[in-house]
Amino acid sequence: MAFSKVNRRAKIKRRIRKKITGTSAMPRLSVFRSNKQMCAQIIDDSTGTTLVSATSYKSKAKGTKVEQAALVGKEVAEKAKKAGIEAVVFDRNGYLYHGRVKSLADSAREGGLKL
Numbered sequence: 001m002a003f004s005k006v007n008r009r010a011k012i013k014r015r016i017r018k019k020i021t022g023t024s025a026m027p028r029l030s031v032f033r034s035n036k037q038m039c040a041q042i043i044d045d046s047t048g049t050t051l052v053s054a055t056s057y058k059s060k061a062k063g064t065k066v067e068q069a070a071l072v073g074k075e076v077a078e079k080a081k082k083a084g085i086e087a088v089v090f091d092r093n094g095y096l097y098h099g100r101v102k103s104l105a106d107s108a109r110e111g112g113l114k115l
Contacts, residue, residue, distance in 0.1 A: 016092065020089050021046075022043050022045040024046055024047070027045075027088055028042070028044075029043075029091060029108065029113070029115065030091045037056045037057045038056045038068060039053070040055075040073065040108075052080050053079075054072050054079060056071070059071060059072065059075055067103075069101070070106070071107070073103065073110075074107045076104075076108060077108045077109075077110075081111070081112055081113075085113070086113070088113055088114070088115060090115045
């Protein structure tokens, strides 16, 4: 029986989250991608708190979706530097590491985060 797109992503997400957890020393950079927007959060799973977040909706980023994702990655890296976060674990959240997700990760690396 074939999975729907949502069920397939949920299955992949569960498999990834078994291996990846964020700690206070190395939090988790979680990515959410909708049809129009891109969101990134840096999460400490031991306390269950979001330390830093950035979205394409609040930043009013212009350009293509890939360019907007790059701006979100740069913004989350700047906020992380201000919060004293140097390195994170990247959680692609069940999405393929391609296109917007890759653009966000690359710009976060350029911004100074170690993934």
